[in-house]
Amino acid sequence: MLTLHPMKEKDLPQVAAIEASIFSQPWSEKGFLDALHQKAAFYLVAAEEEKILGYCGFYQSFDEADITNVAVRESERGRGMARAMLTELLKEGKNRGVAHFTLEVRVSNAPAIHLYEKLGFTSAGIRKNFYDCPKEDAMIMWRHEALD
């Protein structure tokens, strides 16, 4: 059965392995561990029994939250997992007083941009050469709760 739950330390080896399999500059297991110890951060995973299928999370500062990670195992994509995780993440953020969510995404990452647009995020501009390996611009996206 598929469940969504807050990320726990025991999830970190799988989370870091998924991260390393997807991103050219992945967060380390230690990076996720640090996030779990921050009160301002919230991370969740989608899991089937003990198998982690995806994860996402944010760092909050006052009424803003920066969504820092969103990923789904390649074999599990296209079945609504990211949408379900982010819907839960936004709900948790709102419960914590977040009114404005932001994130950056590679301008070439059409699947992620479509996903964020479906969830009400809009582009607020481009940050030139934001990413390395390969160098690429970032699209900065925001979702403002008050405008819903």
Ligand SMILES: CC(C)(COP(=O)(O)OP(=O)(O)OC[C@H]1O[C@@H](n2cnc3c(N)ncnc32)[C@H](O)[C@@H]1OP(=O)(O)O)[C@@H](O)C(=O)NCCC(=O)NCCS
């Ligand atoms: C982006 C990502 C998280 C989407 O995960 P997913 O579980 O496959 O997404 P979902 O099945 O929930 O799809 C939700 C929406 O995303 C969009 N989407 C997802 N995959 C897409 C694709 N290959 N092409 C176009 N749009 C896509 C669609 O708008 C979809 O809505 P629809 O089903 O109504 O058309 C996944 O592809 C991934 O992990 N990519 C690698 C990591 C990454 O790029 N993370 C984002 C960094 S900013």
